[in-house]
Each structure stands twice: as C-alpha cells, then as structure tokens.
Amino acid sequence: MSVYLNGQFMPLADAKVSALDRGFVFGDGVYELVPVYSRKPFRLEEHLRRLQGSLDGIRLANPHGIAKWRELIEQLIALQDFDDQSVYLQITRGVAPRDHAFPQGVTPSVFMFAQPLVSATDAQKAAGVCAITAPDIRWGRCDIKAISLLANVLARQQAVEAGCAETVMLRDGFLSEGAASNVFAVKNGVLLAPPPSNLILTGITYDVVLELAAAHGIPYELRAVSEAELRGVDELWMTSSTKEIMPIVTLDGVPVGSGKPGPLARQMDALYQAFKQQVMRA
Numbered sequence: 001m002s003v004y005l006n007g008q009f010m011p012l013a014d015a016k017v018s019a020l021d022r023g024f025v026f027g028d029g030v031y032e033l034v035p036v037y038s039r040k041p042f043r044l045e046e047h048l049r050r051l052q053g054s055l056d057g058i059r060l061a062n063p064h065g066i067a068k069w070r071e072l073i074e075q076l077i078a079l080q081d082f083d084d085q086s087v088y089l090q091i092t093r094g095v096a097p098r099d100h101a102f103p104q105g106v107t108p109s110v111f112m113f114a115q116p117l118v119s120a121t122d123a124q125k126a127a128g129v130c131a132i133t134a135p136d137i138r139w140g141r142c143d144i145k146a147i148s149l150l151a152n153v154l155a156r157q158q159a160v161e162a163g164c165a166e167t168v169m170l171r172d173g174f175l176s177e178g179a180a181s182n183v184f185a186v187k188n189g190v191l192l193a194p195p196p197s198n199l200i201l202t203g204i205t206y207d208v209v210l211e212l213a214a215a216h217g218i219p220y221e222l223r224a225v226s227e228a229e230l231r232g233v234d235e236l237w238m239t240s241s242t243k244e245i246m247p248i249v250t251l252d253g254v255p256v257g258s259g260k261p262g263p264l265a266r267q268m269d270a271l272y273q274a275f276k277q278q279v280m281r282a
Helices: 044-057 066-079 122-127 150-161 204-215 263-280
Strands: 002-005 008-011 029-037 085-092 109-116 129-135 166-171 174-178 182-187 190-193 220-222 235-240 244-251
Touching: 002 066, 008 066, 029 044, 029 263, 044 066, 044 085, 044 204, 066 085, 066 109, 122 244, 129 150, 129 235, 150 166, 166 235, 166 244, 182 204, 190 204, 204 220, 204 235, 204 244, 204 263, 235 263, 244 263
Parallel strands: 129 166, 129 244, 190 220
Antiparallel strands: 002 008, 002 109, 029 085, 085 109, 166 174, 174 182, 182 190, 182 235, 235 244
C-alpha cells in the first residue's frame, strides 16, 4: 500500500513520524474521510471545505490550497489497486517539545492513506442490526473532525461487547448520533434527525439522505429527538459511507417498531443505490 507523508508517497512500512508529533502526544490534529467510487472522489470540494472548518476550529493553518489537495488525493487514488476507496487524510500541529501551548514556527504533519471502501451487503441490510444506548460524554465541539476520538472508541467498544453494531449516544436526554455514524428515526412516515450543530458530526451520507428525501417527497424534520420519543419510533437507522442505510431493529434489546427493517428504510436504500450508480460513479 502506498501512502503520503509530508511531501512524499511511499510504502506504508516506510512511513514514520516523530514520537514528539503533537498528534501522538496530544491528539492535536484533525482528519477528513473522502469516499471514492470507481476512482472518483465524491464531493471532494465539500470535504475540503469541511477540513478547512476543522482546521479553523483548532486554529491551525491549512498547509495546502484546494488545487494542491486535489492533486495529492488524485495521485494517492491512482496508486491503489482497488477502485472503491476511503481516503483518510490527517493534519497535526507538527513536531515540538511537549507543552500544551501552541509551538511557534512548526511545520504541520500531513498524512494520507487509502483503504478499500466496502459497503454493507444486501443481506446485512435486510436483516438489520442491534444497537445500544449510552450517554454522550464527548466535548462540546463534535463538529470538528478531531483525531482525538477516544470517547467514540469507548462508545463503539460498548456496542462490540454487547454484540451489537453501534452505540446510539444520548446527551441531556436527546439523541445526538452514533459512535461512528449518524442516526435517523422514522415516526408516522416522517424522517427525523438532529440538526447540524456543534454537538454532532454530520457525515456525507447524512447529507445525501436529506437530499434524497427532499427530491422524492419524503417528509422530514431536523429537530431535537428526545430519548422517550426515540424509544417509540417506527424505524431507526444508522448511516455512514460504509453502512449506507442500515436499519437498527433492536435498541437496548427491545425491538424497534416491528423488529424488522421498515418500508422507509427499504425505499431510502433503493434511492441511495440509484444515486450511487448515477451520481457517485458518474
């Protein structure tokens, strides 16, 4: 596998960073994930704008302009031997003696790699998955794609230990998101989701789902969803670039709705698959 590190493409085994890199000692950095379909990065400019927002949020200058990022990402994609990819790029504040204050005159570290983008199978989506709930203990800037994801890691591990696919997080009695996904609910034919805010990290699939709903006359509301309301919905989904539209059929051991994937999940998945073929791979 070829990766990019600080100006050079190289085999993964040759990629080395200093133990004093602030990404290693503080988690002082941000990341972005770009889905690639048939070697075409999807909504790259949107991802790069989101990256800029994360960099602005931690007061770190962007080491590259949009044209340079596009060039590097396209080079990385071309070096891989698989067509559908997930391109991960990470920027840290760089190498400096360990001190909480920002170092002066330090060059940011830039790392990128690609791995195969493997989507959920039709059989997995037809069966659905189980999820658990847990308090959302993360900080107040979840909209920044910070590399310090320990709270998400702990939440996801809770799901793994419960034999489930995801942990649905609740903050102050309201739905926020999954440990590694966004969460949608359906009640009486209306799609419900928390609105974008500093307390969630809206993903690319979140955006696509809302666009498809608007384009096909599916009513939706972006608003706070209480825990009590969440536990009485007809359908519950987790969404991400890899899971796509994945129905959650049990929550904390209790069936969601009928306990099977619902009709709106099936409709949205069909719309999403058509969109992937006609737009993402275009």
